[in-house]
Amino acid sequence: MAVRLSPQECRTLITLDGITKTFGGYRALDNIDLEVKDGEFLALLGPSGSGKTTLLRIIAGLAFPDAGTVAFDGEDVTGLKVADRKVGFVFQHYALFKHMTVADNVGFGLSVRKRGQRPPKAQIRARAEELLELVQLGGLGNRYPAQLSGGQRQRVALARALAVEPQLLLLDEPFGALDAKVRKTLRRWLRDLHKQMGLTSIFVTHDQEEALELADRVVVMDHGVIEQIGTPEQVYMEPATAFVSDFVGETNHLPGGIHVRPHEFRIVEDGGQPVIVESIFRKGGVWRIEGSLASHAEVVELDLDATLAPPSPGDTIRIVPRRLKTFPQSGATSHDQA
Numbered sequence: 001m002a003v004r005l006s007p008q009e010c011r012t013l014i015t016l017d018g019i020t021k022t023f024g025g026y027r028a029l030d031n032i033d034l035e036v037k038d039g040e041f042l043a044l045l046g047p048s049g050s051g052k053t054t055l056l057r058i059i060a061g062l063a064f065p066d067a068g069t070v071a072f073d074g075e076d077v078t079g080l081k082v083a084d085r086k087v088g089f090v091f092q093h094y095a096l097f098k099h100m101t102v103a104d105n106v107g108f109g110l111s112v113r114k115r116g117q118r119p120p121k122a123q124i125r126a127r128a129e130e131l132l133e134l135v136q137l138g139g140l141g142n143r144y145p146a147q148l149s150g151g152q153r154q155r156v157a158l159a160r161a162l163a164v165e166p167q168l169l170l171l172d173e174p175f176g177a178l179d180a181k182v183r184k185t186l187r188r189w190l191r192d193l194h195k196q197m198g199l200t201s202i203f204v205t206h207d208q209e210e211a212l213e214l215a216d217r218v219v220v221m222d223h224g225v226i227e228q229i230g231t232p233e234q235v236y237m238e239p240a241t242a243f244v245s246d247f248v249g250e251t252n253h254l255p256g257g258i259h260v261r262p263h264e265f266r267i268v269e270d271g272g273q274p275v276i277v278e279s280i281f282r283k284g285g286v287w288r289i290e291g292s293l294a295s296h297a298e299v300v301e302l303d304l305d306a307t308l309a310p311p312s313p314g315d316t317i318r319i320v321p322r323r324l325k326t327f328p329q330s331g332a333t334s335h336d337q338a
């Protein structure tokens with residue numbers, strides 16, 4: 001029986017080495033090194049302007065670096081255009097062709113192939129139907145994009161990207177314009193599709209929840225550099241820098257450069273630090289308490305098990321961090337408190 005290797009054990013499919021890109025003197029990407037494994041689902045996560053889209057475009061062959069190399073399967077493709085790299089991509093605003101039916105949209109990439117490489121019309125149509133089944137839009141091939149919902153259109157865009165049998169699927173905020181519920185459904189569905197088809201996928205997002213839920217590994221970027229690469233667990237539990245700690249998940253900043261997550265406080269009877277409760281509300285399965293520490297300007301947020309009786313505004317509670325991190329210039333130090 002074949003044993004499926006985890007992405008970490010697989011061969012390297014993409015290698016970026018020293019990728020740098022400037023726009024009019026502004027360094028959008030600064031010396032980026034990255035390896036992507038075959039079969040991996042990788043998220044590029046960072047705030048607006050951090051360089052995610054530029055990096056994705058360079059991997060696609062839609063933009064070219066000023067310095068550095070891109071290799072696919074060990075072969076240098078830095079100078080190759082998008083048509084010569086086996087990539088499929090889906091962008092948030094990568095509109096479908098309005099005047100074409102859904103099936104023609106899906107088959108587009110195959111129908112524009114050079115004579116000799118282009119499959120016959122009937123075969124393209126059959127392939128489009130097959131892909132529409134796969135994205136759960138079977139039977140809708142004769143509709144026009146305007147006759148579909150936003151979520152359905154994004155799935156057509158995905159089917160179109162898959163039609164050319166890409167080695168690599170690139171997605172730039174593919175579900176950004178959709179409402180939260182549809183987004184969540186499509187996310188799960190994309191994760192299953194990625195596995196089922198054995199794809200290697202890279203997606204750009206500024207939504208940390210999306211990155212943590214979908215990706216095998218997350219690349220956290222800021223100002224054109226990679227702050228950390230790790231599994232969702234690693235970037236959340238072991239942030240390498242103060243930036244990652246702030247950007248991935250919620251963090252309290254306590255005096256002395258201490259970072260503590262809201263769920264990492266314990267309430268004690270004696271000792272600890274007194275917090276005056278300012279407000280309290282239910283947040284899923286916990287009580288979220290907002291309060292103030294004496295002589296500390298920032299509001300402290302902490303979570304309390306919602307099965308416990310909540311304190312009231314005005315009460316003083318005493319807190320001890322269970323786990324904290326400090327961030328000296330050179331990186332993070334973490335402490336688990338007894």
Ligand SMILES: Nc1ncnc2c1ncn2[C@@H]1O[C@H](COP(=O)(O)OP(=O)(O)OP(=O)(O)O)[C@@H](O)[C@H]1O
Binds near residue numbers: 023028049052
């Ligand atoms: N064609 C361009 N000309 C000039 N500057 C550009 C160009 N493309 C990107 N930039 C700049 O490069 C930086 C990185 O942009 P990029 O689009 O890669 O960021 P991003 O992380 O994808 O942001 P967002 O989440 O807002 O899409 C930004 O400061 C942007 O203004």
